[in-house]
Amino acid sequence: MKFKVALGGEEREIEVVRQGERLRITHQGESIMVRVVHTDGLHFVLEYEQQVGQQVRRRRLRAAGHVDGDQRQLWVNGSLVNYQRLRQRQESRAQAAGSLSASIPAVVSEVLVEEGQQVRAGEKLILLESMKMILPVQAPHDGTVTAINCAAGDAVQPGVPLVALDADAE
Numbered sequence: 001m002k003f004k005v006a007l008g009g010e011e012r013e014i015e016v017v018r019q020g021e022r023l024r025i026t027h028q029g030e031s032i033m034v035r036v037v038h039t040d041g042l043h044f045v046l047e048y049e050q051q052v053g054q055q056v057r058r059r060r061l062r063a064a065g066h067v068d069g070d071q072r073q074l075w076v077n078g079s080l081v082n083y084q085r086l087r088q089r090q091e092s093r094a095q096a097a098g099s100l101s102a103s104i105p106a107v108v109s110e111v112l113v114e115e116g117q118q119v120r121a122g123e124k125l126i127l128l129e130s131m132k133m134i135l136p137v138q139a140p141h142d143g144t145v146t147a148i149n150c151a152a153g154d155a156v157q158p159g160v161p162l163v164a165l166d167a168d169a170e
Helices: 090-097
Strands: 002-007 010-019 022-027 030-040 043-052 055-068 071-076 079-085 106-111 124-130 133-138 143-148 163-167
Touching: 124 163
Parallel strands: none
Antiparallel strands: 002 010, 002 079, 010 022, 022 030, 030 043, 043 055, 055 071, 071 079, 106 124, 124 133, 143 163
16 A cells, blocks of 8 residues: 655655565665554554664564544654645546445455456445445446456455456447
């Protein structure tokens, strides 16, 4: 998942990819693997390895966060960092509206289509369940289902493609 943040008056892009209990955080082409050691509400402890000369040292970050709209505060090992989440551009929002992936972590409740099936814009393709809510994944346009990448009972993460849909020729 990519985030754009304003930090110190400068816009930066950060990518965070969850890989089991680890996070790969990439900023300006450099990646670091971080392990989530402990979470308790807004408090968490992260651990990472740092190369110091010939030695690899394990470091821990104790952190807590606060969210107020787009404003964010993060306390890391006693230091305060203020930053702001930047809004998606209009075209990004339009793409997200037609997304064929989950917008939040969920469990696939039901797959309503089959590969090769013709569908209409707005038709429900998959039902997801999260926080006792049923969330439909709908076709953003008329088309043909070319792949189904999940099954009922699968736990899915945001942004992971669940269905491939080719647009019908005009």
